[in-house]
Amino acid sequence: MGLLKKYITMFRTDMKEVMSRRCGLDELNYFIIIVAFILIGIALFSSKVIALVLGVACVVLCFVRSFSKKVEQRAKENAFYMRYMGGIVKLCGYLKLCVMMKIKSIRDAEYVYFVCKTCGQIVRVPKGRNKVNIRCPKCNTTFIKRT
Ligand SMILES: [Zn+2]
Structure with a gap:
């Protein structure tokens, strides 16, 4: 068990190091994932191939951005996105927190x-x-x- 734990810790530190040099999940990637989910959902209910293709394309785009080594370029894209959508992102975060706190209050x-x-x-x-x-x-x- 001790050895397994050691390997898990090693894997975690390696992943952290790899991801620190990558873009990871920024706000823009979250947005892309949501769009992908919506498109794939539409594809499932309406069997529209184009929605499925676009949905899968979004997933691929998100992966490419997450593991991209060009962190500066990705950060620029995210800053551009946040300049226009920052207010909405913040509002969504606030609403999510409100719902979580409402549930906590009830409990x-x-x-x-x-x-x-x-x-x-x-x-x-x-x-x-x-x-x-x-x-x-x-x-x-x-x-x-x-x-
Ligand atoms: Zn305050």
Whole structure:
């Protein structure tokens, strides 16, 4: 078992080193994956070959970008994408965090979790206080929420 663990650790450090010199999964690649999923989904339901071809092309493109050695070039593409889509990417991240915190609040018997709209900080408030004025500890924004 000790040997296996050693090999796993070696593999992990190697992968980390390989990926540190590669582009990896940046925001643009996430977007390409989502587009690929949608296209393949369309292909499955409508049996349109063109959607399948485009979907597979997106997957290939994502792989090529992830393992590309031209990190600078890929970073430039990502910066270009973020200049136009950055707001939407941030909004999606915020909404995802809100949903996660909503689920956490339902599971937690004592606390309600909120996400600060300005900085994304998670704020924990005791349950059953009705309407409270919450101040974000990170950026000092205040917002009123029902707990
Ligand atoms: Zn904040």
